[in-house]
Amino acid sequence: MADGKKVFTDSEFVELQIERYRPRYLKDESEFKKCTTNAKRMNFFLNNEKEVAHIKSKIQQIKPHVTKSDVRASELRKLGNVQFQNKNGKDALKLYTQSLSFAKSDEEVSFAYGNRSAALFGLGLYEECLEDIDRAFKHGYSESRSAKLFKRKEDATKAYSSRKKVVKVKTYEIPQSEMNPSIQSARNCIEIQTNEKYGRHIVASRDIAIGEVLAVDKPYAVELQADISSDPFLFCCECLKNCYNVIPCRNCNEALYCTEACKAKAFQNYHKYECLILPYVEELLGIKFDFWLFSLKITLLAMTEEKNDETMYRSDRYKEISELEGHSNADPPEKTYVWTFLSASIFILIKEKIKIFKEFEVFEEKFKELFLYHQQVLKVNNVTIFSWHKNGKFYTSVTGLALYSLYSLFNHSCYPNTFWNTCGSTMVVRANLPIKKGEQCFISYGPYFADDDKTERQERFQTLYRFTCECRACQENWPKVTFSPAIVDRKFIKQVIKKLTENQALPPPRYILSLRKGLEIAYGILDGTS
Numbered sequence: 377m378a379d380g381k382k383v384f385t386d387s388e389f390v391e392l393q394i395e396r397y398r399p400r401y402l403k404d405e406s407e408f409k410k411c412t413t414n415a416k417r418m419n420f421f422l423n424n425e426k427e428v429a430h431i432k433s434k435i436q437q438i439k440p441h442v443t444k445s446d447v448r449a450s451e452l453r454k455l456g457n458v459q460f461q462n463k464n465g466k467d468a469l470k471l472y473t474q475s476l477s478f479a480k481s482d483e484e485v486s487f488a489y490g491n492r493s494a495a496l497f498g499l500g501l502y503e504e505c506l507e508d509i510d511r512a513f514k515h516g517y518s519e520s521r522s523a524k525l526f527k528r529k530e531d532a533t534k535a536y537s538s539r540k541k542v543v544k545v546k547t548y549e550i551p552q553s554e555m556n557p558s559i560q561s562a563r564n565c566i567e568i569q570t571n572e573k574y575g576r577h578i579v580a581s582r583d584i585a586i587g588e589v590l591a592v593d594k595p596y597a598v599e600l601q602a603d604i605s606s607d608p609f610l611f612c613c614e615c616l617k618n619c620y621n622v623i624p625c626r627n628c629n630e631a632l633y634c635t636e637a638c639k640a641k642a643f644q645n646y647h648k649y650e651c652l653i654l655p656y657v658e659e660l661l662g663i664k665f666d667f668w669l670f671s672l673k674i675t676l677l678a679m680t681e682e683k684n685d686e687t688m689y690r691s692d693r694y695k696e697i698s699e700l701e702g703h704s705n706a707d708p709p710e711k712t713y714v715w716t717f718l719s720a721s722i723f724i725l726i727k728e729k730i731k732i733f734k735e736f737e738v739f740e741e742k743f744k745e746l747f748l749y750h751q752q753v754l755k756v757n758n759v760t761i762f763s764w765h766k767n768g769k770f771y772t773s774v775t776g777l778a779l780y781s782l783y784s785l786f787n788h789s790c791y792p793n794t795f796w797n798t799c800g801s802t803m804v805v806r807a808n809l810p811i812k813k814g815e816q817c818f819i820s821y822g823p824y825f826a827d828d829d830k831t832e833r834q835e836r837f838q839t840l841y842r843f844t845c846e847c848r849a850c851q852e853n854w855p856k857v858t859f860s861p862a863i864v865d866r867k868f869i870k871q872v873i874k875k876l877t878e879n880q881a882l883p884p885p886r887y888i889l890s891l892r893k894g895l896e897i898a899y900g901i902l903d904g905t906s
């Protein structure tokens with residue numbers, strides 16, 4: 377709880393809004409149900425002058441939260457100093473980064489970099505320390521204090537060069553000779569097929585062995601998630617890379633990047649617009665909902681992207697995103713009503729603050745359509761990215777959301793023959809069962825048969841994805857396995873495998889084999905040996 381306010385999850389918030397707007401919905405129900413496209417739904421609210429005037433006046437009354445302030449930066453830096461003196465290096469690092477994100481003048485920016493370099497040095501992050509020292513000097517670090525910084529630079533350079541080389545975890549890359557000729561992110565062992573039952577789906581174009589890589593997919597876009605368990609000060613907003621010395625946007629204090637290149641790319645493609653509404657969203661709606669911001673980002677990318685008519689299925693192009701499944705007419709109308717109303721409010725905010733439609737005048741109607749459509753696409757296709765930390769024990773935290781074009785073509789099975797993991801935001805899909813040529817390659821959208829009862833799983837698939845799963849585990853109603861697959865503990869894995877092998881009522885040996893192989897690969901990746 378922050379500032380005594382209750383913090384809602386996104387779905388709690390939407391449920392609450394449905395309750396709140398129910399009387400209004402019941403009045404509008406018959407007219408709203410006539411709106412069969414996203415643009416018509418948006419216009420249901422946006423053509424209502426009284427409504428628009430009310431939202432505009434609400435926006436005018438908002439006092440945007442402060443994004444840059446040297447006073448705040450200095451306060452945070454001093455708090456950082458206290459933590460640093462108390463040898464709480466990580467807390468100091470976080471406060472110095474916060475200070476940096478608020479800093480306005482070159483002087484305050486240089487102090488924040490300078491102090492953060494000390495915290496980085498203390499944590500043994502010498503490369504990052506040296507980068508921050510250079511940044512401090514670049515921003516005119518005061519000459520009277522620079523002796524300390526020169527000394528730190530010398531020490532960090534020495535420590536860095538004498539340190540044992542750290543093996544960096546590398547993502548698998550598909551060798552040139554194995555690249556798929558028609559799918560940008562795939563290996564030459566799969567193809568895209570379409571049928572009535574499954575829509576588009578992925579099929580093995582040759583036999584695939586356990587552990588083989590099927591795809592290395594890069595996201596079309598990502599959204600850093602300010603989840604309670606994650607730390608937004610340690611990840612790049614553009615690529616979700618873990619980074620201890622992030623650099624802030626020059627205008628706002630919310631976007632932080634791992635490099636100048638990521639910062640420039642984001643600014644050019646979407647952040648120069650997004651940045652202008654960030655200080656208002658939470659005040660306007662009562663929550664800063666990741667899906668809205670993510671949808672806005674994708675809509676902006678769609679508007680700014682250069683045309684590319686190549687026939688290959690690409691992961692770095694909007695065309696593929698524009699064709700993803702969104703089940704646009706499948707939500708209960710009451711939910712769609714509330715969702716659209718809130719999106720229309722954001723649309724008015726965008727129009728008021730970004731003035732984007734001066735630049736893209738002809739796109740206004742398209743923008744409304746896409747803004748809602750992308751939210752629907754995200755509900756069906758978004759992937760939550762976790763990051764692994766090794767701090768005594770392994771643990772994971774949510775880093776962000778990502779939208780992948782190729783991953784989005786894999787259908788679900790509760791007993792899947794592939795699994796995925798990520799390195800940064802790059803997704804690697806591998807086989808965890810042998811897959812015969814012509815067989816469909818399935819992935820799990822969350823629950824495996826071992827996690828939840830069939831009824832629970834089927835309910836979830838119907839609500840979120842609108843299909844009935846007919847995988848073998850569902851057809852044969854395999855029992856739930858009473859363990860949580862906490863693959864973070866080797867002793868625990870051994871117990872799990874033992875239990876699975878002993879109990880004849882449990883799944884077939886193929887599954888055990890694949891579980892073991894999957895875990896070995898996962899460990900290999902974590903250990904940096906794979």
Ligand SMILES: C[S@@+](CC[C@H](N)C(=O)[O-])C[C@H]1O[C@@H](n2cnc3c(N)ncnc32)[C@H](O)[C@@H]1O
Pocket residue numbers: 573574575576577700701756757783784785786787788789840841842843844845846
């Ligand atoms: C991420 S998309 C997968 C690609 C999709 N088939 C397409 O044509 O774009 C998810 C959607 O695919 C369909 N789907 C996924 N798994 C399925 C399955 N096992 N059986 C039938 N439909 C499935 C559902 O409509 C679901 O909402």
